[in-house]
Amino acid sequence: MSYFVTVGVFTAITIIGVLGTFILTGLTGLFSLGQAAFMGLGAYVSALLVVTFHVPFPLAVVLAVLFALGVGYFIGYTTLKIRQDFFALATFGFGEAVRAVMNESVKWTGGAMGFAGVPQLTTPWLAAAALIAAVWLVRNVRYSKFGRDCLAIRTDELAAEVMGINAFDHKLKVFLLGAGLSAFAGALSAFFTTYVEPAMFGWTQSAVWIIMVFFGGRDSLTGAIFGATTLSALPEVLRFASQWRVAIYCLIILLIINFRPAGLFGRWELSFKGLSRRRPPGAGAGKGRRKAVAEKGGADADA
Amino acid sequence: MPEMERAPLLEVKGLCKRFGGVHAVDDFNAVVNRNHLVGIIGPNGAGKTTILNLLSGVYPGNSGQIVFQGQDVAGKRSHQIGRQGMTRTFQNIRLFGDMSVLDNVKIAYSWQAKYGMLQAMLGLRGVSQTEREVEGRALHWLERVGLAEHRADMAGSLPYGLQRRVELARALAGEPKLLLLDEPAAGLNPAEVQEFIALVSGLFSELDLSIILIEHRMEVVMRLCHWIYVQDFGRTIGQGTPEQIRRDPVVIKAYLGEEFE
Amino acid sequence: MRKSLALFLVVAMLVPVMALTAGCSGGSKEILIGNIQDLTGPNKAFGVAMTNAAQMYIEKLNAAGGIGGKQLRMISYDTKSDVNEAINAYNRLIDQDKVLAVLGPPIANMGIALAPISVTKKVPIIGLFMDEKATTDAKTGQPFTYMFLAQNSAxxxxxxxxxxxxxxxxxxxxxxxxxxxxxxxxxxxxxxxxxxxxxxxxxxxxxxxxxxxxxxxxxxxxxxxxxxxxxxxxxxxxxxxxxxxxxxxxxxxxxxxxxxxxxxxxxxxxxxxxxxxxxxxxxGVDPADAKLQQFATDYKAKWGIAAIAQSYSGWDAFGALADAIKRAYAANKKVTPDMVAAEMNKTKDYAGYQGALTISPDTHRPVGLPMxxxxxxxxxxxxxxxxxxxxx
Structure with missing residues (x-):
């Protein structure tokens, strides 16, 4: 498989993971540092099922995603009730715990040595199809009531609740969607690299996904995809810079976040029916961010 | 006037709320009948907003009953109360500033829209049909408050007076039986206040709706309300029709002052 | 606004493509060797040690006329402790840079991950990945054709x-x-x-x-x-x-x-x-060895840092690879990755700092290499x- 195709497949897998982060962190404002752990669950469970238990590949992927959803339900149910800043800590703890389990259950996972000998079943065509399907699913969610509810909860959870939205229930669904997409990306990645190790699924990976979302624009699906693509390809583009490329990479991100706080795309969406049909007038990318929203927490100002 | 054949829409009995040692609401009792407009007035710190927060489930009370449409909703969560037909606006406007005006109003229909996450993901036909319905209903309310041409604007970028109306449209879109308005005329200029009074009395006559209104502007309360509760330091110090309140010496001493005599 | 954004998009998409294809030249006047190392991240010290030693070897070899009149040039890619990066770097070295062989990292996990890829890319990797899974295919028990270990396995x-x-x-x-x-x-x-x-x-x-x-x-x-x-x-x-x-x-x-x-x-x-x-x-090496101490002095003088174990064994790995290229060139008047792999199997008593390095064709690992x-x-x-x- 040629270099471009390999980079392309890695990028496609990254985008699928980032789509989950887009919904969860970009739209709903929940910072999860455990998303990569779900990717790890997807990777390990599918690889184990195929290599050790000889389950057919498609079934193994489905089972791995279902497994991650089960774990996600438990984690989401227990952590989404707590305050949002603690949620980031709780998911961080969860992610590192998952990694510890991968390291410790040497008999099944190979521990720190990694799990080798996974057959290469993720073809470029499969990766492309998976990417299109994932983008389509997330796009549909984005433009349904769920997409609106995400934004509403992020902006003002109390106001959303008063309008009849069960914020906890909604967050749990979104968390599961993110977990499922991550696990799916993980399964694809295991059967592409043919090797998995716990070090691939640390919290820094989750953080990178969050950076990709903010880089492209937290409110824009186009931006999230663009962010994931650019930042996946960037390290490859910067290869000529040798050991300086990590510094350059960070500098570019810093500049973007500093000078375009709403991300490259703001709320702009690519649309096939007329270029910016979805962009509301007077709200150019990056501008028109919240201006006059009244201060929060004043519900009992009169108490 | 309180005694009617039908059960009241809302009956509040012995509602109490303490913050630390402060009795923000102390033994509040009230009755709101169907198609009535009730006002709550009182000086700052009287506990008026706290009463609305307790009614709409923002936080639970320490004791007391809130019987809404025959059911005790005390202790229920906000979204449950919202779904039962009680919606509200906020003193300091809580719009979803990052969303368009239309989307703000559509939020009111999220819990009613009959499709789940899986159907949404797969973009099944029912989804777009429901979305069209929701859009139609949301637009109806925007037209009613006169904001149809602002539908695509970001809610956060609108002038203050229009934001108030968006919030009202959003609360109305919940198709409530009881609407709670927390100082809806605050920050409006005199012309806007007149428009607001006309809008609320118009809506009130068109819809099967009761309203609880908190307001500092006596003009608004006196012109709109059928019954008024006067709160001071968490306690009800008087109640009655606007005419009775105007003449109540206790109320005048505590709150209204000489000018209303 | 919209136009500038669209323009930005186009430029942003084009830049990577141009940058990615830029390395395609690969003149036939020189012999290109790839180098996959952690040049950043926690294992940086090891990667830098191997890169420095290999660079010294190349300078020595080029000063003596190179191989078959061609100069050697090494293309180094950083992997920042990320296995996926190693896979990308290896693919790029082969598809874009058209290298003849690759000097691999002293990191077991990367060796294990690269091994199955090398089966399809068919360009040999000589490295210090100590774990035996990097050189032996666990499924068949046979060695990976293009993976070679140049120090004693774990x-x-x-x-x-x-x-x-x-x-x-x-x-x-x-x-x-x-x-x-x-x-x-x-x-x-x-x-x-x-x-x-x-x-x-x-x-x-x-x-x-x-x-x-x-x-x-x-x-x-x-x-x-x-x-x-x-x-x-x-x-x-x-x-x-x-x-x-x-x-x-x-x-x-x-x-x-x-x-x-x-x-x-x-x-x-x-x-x-x-x-x-x-x-x-x-x-791996005898610190008391006079030859070794001379190398350590030269290394310190050139790079300003002390040589570590991976400097010596990295030198050996690159030396054994250069010898294999020389033999392949002498025998065929040209050299391909397959020839290099074949000659690596015949590595016998290469005089390195670790001792006499002989690579077994059965395991692709050293045999009888002392410590x-x-x-x-x-x-x-x-x-x-x-x-x-x-x-x-």
């Missing part, structure tokens, strides 16, 4: 230590303490235990810890109770001083056996000199003897 290193302890030090009762999250640690501990139990020794206690742990006293106390004659502690640089110090503080008198990271970490300044006294460990057993005496590592993997 298994061999562990067996050398175990055999020396049993046969020379006459020890019988062992305990093992290692980091269960660290591939290096695990890949040494397991063959050590296997060898000891197969050769008349017993392992009375096996204790593990995690990378984040800094306190091993609980484990060491259990080990002390089990009363072993020796404790094998194959651990990573930052863990070595801690484990030695804590064993010493608990009054453990058993002989301590280490691994080839004990230089220089066992004698680090934060260790009580008494804690490291008497420790035995195997090492040096050292003991810390008076705070200094002192060479005791050369020792080879026992053949029985």
């Amino acid at each position: 298994g061999t290193q562990a067996r050398i230590m175990a055999s020396y302890a049993i046969n020379e030090l006459k020890l019988k009762k062992f305990a093992v303490l290692y980091n269960q999250q660290n591939a290096y640690s695990v890949s040494l501990a397991e063959p050590f235990i296997a060898y000891v139990t197969a050769h008349g020794g017993t392992v009375v206690d096996k204790e593990t810890f995690l990378t984040a742990d800094k306190d091993y006293k609980t484990q060491l106390t259990k080990i002390k109770k089990a009363q072993p004659e020796a404790i094998y502690m194959p651990t990573y640089p930052q863990e070595i001083p801690l484990s030695l110090q804590q064993a010493y503080e608990l009054g453990i008198k058993a002989t301590i056996l280490g691994d080839n990271s004990y230089i220089p970490f066992a004698t680090a300044s934060n260790t009580d000199p008494k804690a490291a006294e008497g420790v035995y460990f195997p090492y 040096v057993i050292l003991q810390i005496k008076g705070g200094k590592p002192t060479t005791l003897t050369q020792y080879k993997e026992p053949t029985q």
Whole structure:
């Protein structure tokens, strides 16, 4: 498989993971540092099922995603009730715990040595199809009531609740969607690299996904995809810079976040029916961010 | 006037709320009948907003009953109360500033829209049909408050007076039986206040709706309300029709002052 | 606004494509060798050591006329401790840069991940990835055609230590303490235990810890109770001083056996000199060797940093590769990756700093490559003897 195709497949897998982060962190404002752990669950469970238990590949992927959803339900149910800043800590703890389990259950996972000998079943065509399907699913969610509810909860959870939205229930669904997409990306990645190790699924990976979302624009699906693509390809583009490329990479991100706080795309969406049909007038990318929203927490100002 | 054949829409009995040692609401009792407009007035710190927060489930009370449409909703969560037909606006406007005006109003229909996450993901036909319905209903309310041409604007970028109306449209879109308005005329200029009074009395006559209104502007309360509760330091110090309140010496001493005599 | 954004999009999409295709030149006047190393991240020291040593070798070779009149040039790509990066770098070296062969990293996980890719890309990788899974296909038991190891494998290193302890030090009762999250640690501990139990020794206690742990006293106390004659502690640089110090503080008198990271970490300044006294460990090269000391001096002069184990073995790896290229060129008047791989299999008695390097065509790993057993005496590592993997 040629270099471009390999980079392309890695990028496609990254985008699928980032789509989950887009919904969860970009739209709903929940910072999860455990998303990569779900990717790890997807990777390990599918690889184990195929290599050790000889389950057919498609079934193994489905089972791995279902497994991650089960774990996600438990984690989401227990952590989404707590305050949002603690949620980031709780998911961080969860992610590192998952990694510890991968390291410790040497008999099944190979521990720190990694799990080798996974057959290469993720073809470029499969990766492309998976990417299109994932983008389509997330796009549909984005433009349904769920997409609106995400934004509403992020902006003002109390106001959303008063309008009849069960914020906890909604967050749990979104968390599961993110977990499922991550696990799916993980399964694809295991059967592409043919090797998995716990070090691939640390919290820094989750953080990178969050950076990709903010880089492209937290409110824009186009931006999230663009962010994931650019930042996946960037390290490859910067290869000529040798050991300086990590510094350059960070500098570019810093500049973007500093000078375009709403991300490259703001709320702009690519649309096939007329270029910016979805962009509301007077709200150019990056501008028109919240201006006059009244201060929060004043519900009992009169108490 | 309180005694009617039908059960009241809302009956509040012995509602109490303490913050630390402060009795923000102390033994509040009230009755709101169907198609009535009730006002709550009182000086700052009287506990008026706290009463609305307790009614709409923002936080639970320490004791007391809130019987809404025959059911005790005390202790229920906000979204449950919202779904039962009680919606509200906020003193300091809580719009979803990052969303368009239309989307703000559509939020009111999220819990009613009959499709789940899986159907949404797969973009099944029912989804777009429901979305069209929701859009139609949301637009109806925007037209009613006169904001149809602002539908695509970001809610956060609108002038203050229009934001108030968006919030009202959003609360109305919940198709409530009881609407709670927390100082809806605050920050409006005199012309806007007149428009607001006309809008609320118009809506009130068109819809099967009761309203609880908190307001500092006596003009608004006196012109709109059928019954008024006067709160001071968490306690009800008087109640009655606007005419009775105007003449109540206790109320005048505590709150209204000489000018209303 | 919209136009500028669209323009930006187009430019942003084009730049990567141009940059990606830029490296395609690859003139036939030089021989290109790829180099995949961690030049950033926690394992940077190892990657830099290998890169520096290889660069020195290339300069020496080019000054002497190169190979077949062609100069050698090395293209180095950073992998920042990320396996996926290593895969991308390897693919890029082959597809874009058209390298003849690749110098691989001293990181086991990367070797294991690259091995199956090398089967399809067919460009040899010569590296220091110690784990045997990087050179032997676990499914077939056969070696990976394009993977070559240029130092003793983890298994061999562990067996050398175990055999020396049993046969020379006459020890019988062992305990093992290692980091269960660290591939290096695990890949040494397991063959050590296997060898000891197969050769008349017993392992009375096996204790593990995690990378984040800094306190091993609980484990060491259990080990002390089990009363072993020796404790094998194959651990990573930052863990070595801690484990030695804590064993010493608990009054453990058993002989301590280490691994080839004990230089220089066992004698680090934060260790009580008494804690490291008497420790035995195997090492890839003999620090007392005069030839080695000359190299260390040159290396320091050129790069401004001290040579470490990976500098010497990196030199050997690149040297064995250069020799294979030379032989292939001499025999065919041209050279392809397959020829290099074939010649790598014939590597015999290459005179490196580690000793005479011979690569077995059956395993693609060195055979009979000795290690040096050292003991810390008076705070200094002192060479005791050369020792080879026992053949029985």
